Amino acid sequence: MTLDKFEEASEAVKKVIQETKLIYSDYFSEKTGNKVYLKPENMQFTGAYKLRGAYYKISTLSEEDRSRGLITASAGNHAQGVAYAAKCFGAKSVIVMPTSTPLIKVERTKHYGAKVILYGNLYDEACEYALKLANEKGYTFIHPFDDLTVATGQGTIAMEIFQELPLVDYILVPIGGGGLATGISTLAKLLNPTIKVIGVEPEGANCMQVSMEKGKVTTLAEVNTIADGTAVKRPGEKTFFYLKENLSDIITVKDSELIVAFLDMVENHKMIVENSGLLTIAALKHMDVRGKKIVSILSGGNMDVIIMSSVVQNGLLARDRIFMISVLLPDKPGELMKVSSVIAEQKGNIVKLEHNQFYSTNRNVAVELRITMEAFGTEHKTQIIKALEDAGYNPKQVRSKLYS
Secondary structure, eight states, X not given: OOHHHHHHHHHHHTTTOOXXXXXXXXXXXXXXXXXXXXXXXXXXXXXXXXXXXXXXXXXXXXXXXXXXXXXXXXXXXXXXXXXXXXXXXXXXXXXXXXXXXXXXHHHHHHHTTOXXXXXXXXXXXXXHHHHHHHHHHOOEEOOSSSOHHHHHHHTHXXXXXXXXXXXXXXXXXXOSSSHHHHHHHHHHHHHOTTOEEEEEEEGXXXXXXXXXXXXXXXXXXXXXXXXXXXXXXSOOSTTHHHHHHHOOEEEEEOHHHHHHHHHHHHHHHOOOOOTGGXXXXXXXXXXOOSXXXXXXXXXXXXXXXXXXXXXXXXXXXXXXXXXXEEEEEOSOTTHHHHHHHHHXXXXXXEEEEEEETTSSSOTTTOXXXXXXXXXXXXXXXXXXXXXXXXXXXXXXXXXXXXXX
């Protein structure tokens, strides 16, 4: 992985990538006390950075290798990269994807002309099956991350960052198997040995962190994260040496932090970024630095709308923008209006009411009213609850968060 190879890759990928200029974030800069820039790889034609490594790798293959057909395993983004790049070179592509892959990634991969096979629950199981098919049918296997040529293609992102922001202090990069982090950290260190490149993993799929701690590539017993693009049990073997040499640190984040990060990105930057791409946004609050130039790489934006709606809902719950309370009141005419009036005076917006008349055998004493409502945030929610208490009600908050 030499500077010459990175320059070669940078020229090659220009044929297929969208220009993803850095975006300065006033919101995250103010929140962190740093100068935060976003590298929006979610805006790539295939919705993720993976096209870079796939295209560069396939461009280096011989006509014979391409003519045998290409195969890979992927949770979605590398799949689309290989499918699109194969189409550019007129090659057949077969993609093995986990059965849990979001529908949008499956359909977009088919759209680029690939044959899709759904197999296994996780990337690792899909990869084993893809390697088996490659041996049986003679396909050329394109590894999503444990390939130095693929990693070199991904590293072209760092070249673009330095061209725009030569004095960058930190680059935050998501880690699944480690290909993206390998390319970016290696090139970044070649261009500036003092720069710090920090990898970010989901807490429930921290295979690289565990491997670094043990000093060898290690397989996790299981992974559990909503960040499907980085749900990898075992990082790459070939790239591990480069990461040991070039990564400054690894940060892990909880799934609940990704949910809030999604809401922040939509509301403040009007961008859809998938959970794995949000790792570097969630990691910003874990950075114990001030006044530094930080680039967060948004690795992809391929997100199923059903997952998106769930994340938005949970983000609103986490921010106290939606909450549920339970109050007891006599089953008498006018009681519901009294409660509604208190909430209306505080500018609360009722979304849903559930009236449980069977809470007590004596309805005259108490029936339960569950109220789901919107608020502006935690302070407003507290204000509404206090007003209900002052009015003689005893509101109890109902736990409704799916992630803790």
